[in-house]
Amino acid sequence: MKSRYHWIILVILAALLCQDCTLNQGASSKDYPIAPVDFTRVKLQAGFWKDWVETVHDATIPFAFQKCEETGRIDNFIFAGGIKEGKFQGNFGFNDSDLYKIMEGAAYALMIEEDPELAAYLDSLVYYVSEAQEEDGYLYTAWTLKANEYIDFSCCT
Structure with missing residues (x-):
């Protein structure tokens, strides 16, 4: 029971981290001068x-x-x-x-x-x-x- 809860939390955190990584890729591109801002x-x-x-x-x-x-x-x-x-x-x-x-x-x-x-x-x-x-x-x-x-x-x- 607890392991399932921890698993779901882990998946959510991993998804958020991956999302952040992909969002920041555009910011370092030389031909794309606009960098995203985190909504928070x-x-x-x-x-x-x-x-x-x-x-x-x-x-x-x-x-x-x-x-x-x-x-x-x-x-x-x-x-x-x-x-x-x-x-x-x-x-x-x-x-x-x-x-x-x-x-x-x-x-x-x-x-x-x-x-x-x-x-x-x-x-x-x-x-x-x-x-x-x-x-x-x-x-x-x-x-x-x-x-x-x-x-x-x-x-x-």
Whole structure:
């Protein structure tokens, strides 16, 4: 259980490091004089973008997580991880990706502004995801929960 959590953290950190390496390659090129600036170094004081970032943090991210809860997307990870008993929720096998995208957005929001409540919620989701991961590393809740009766997996076998 803990090793899965550490594994996910390690993968996220490695991805962030690799992203930083590829972003900085353009900065050293002689024919490309513009160097990227890390978004955490940009401070929005007022205006359109400040308002937009605040709206995403205060309304969009909570609303998106609420919809994931209402539609069973989070429950699928809880069920697949054996935390609670239950069947696959939803009509689509790709429901997992919606939660991943919202988690990514929340992680970026936390890099801009501290929010202990959002950080704790995100930590709980990381735990659910790590518990849902199978021993061989595979992570697809529809498959783990044997949602064959709901989803046509004939293309994948």
